Ligand SMILES: *[C@@H]1O[C@H](CO)[C@@H](O)[C@H](O)[C@H]1NC(C)=O
């Protein structure tokens with residue numbers, strides 16, 4: 001083999017290795033935004049998911065820890081779990097040390113420990129993860145999970161119910177509206193009196 005062939009062979013093997021690790025050792029950072037696994041030739045399932053991402057609470061306060069459970073009528077092998085500001089792509093909060101078979105998957109533009117993924121391809125089910133809200137309010141939050149039953153069968157961005165929290169842009173906008181309407185109300189009242 002000449003040196004070009006060697007370089008090609010090394011690049012090819014290297015990229016094959018990255019793909020395999022992307023599955024076996026958890027979701028790679030490149031999956032952070034789309035939450036789509038990088039397996040070649042696979043597509044997200046469109047039939048109803050046998051898995052759910054659920055929370056027990058309907059609201060939270062800044063700094064509070066909330067349990068998130070991923071379970072299904074069938075076991076799963078892979079997971080990418082995040083909390084996002086509801087209606088946005090912004091990943092928020094941090095997870096506590098996950099149970100065995102899982103590790104942190106930090107994602108860009110959030111803090112460390114802001115995501116969870118699997119470390120191996122063993123079967124898992126009914127797993128609870130503890131998520132801690134940021135200490136300053138970020139508003140309503142929703143959990144997003146991509147669950148891999150087995151390669152190449154997976155469901156992307158399964159969502160929990162929205163849990164409401166104080167702060168954040170959306171709530172900021174509505175409190176501004178309340179403020180403006182109270183100013184208008186005061187002006188009107190001043191005219192009437
Ligand atoms: C949250 O999950 C942890 C770990 O499974 C458990 O020890 C704890 O009791 C749970 N907390 C609540 C409020 O359910």
Ligand SMILES: *[C@@H]1O[C@H](CO)[C@@H](O)[C@H](O)[C@H]1NC(C)=O
Pocket residue numbers: 071126
């Ligand atoms: C899920 O796990 C919890 C605690 O480990 C257990 O009490 C519960 O029965 C399990 N639920 C299902 C559907 O397996």
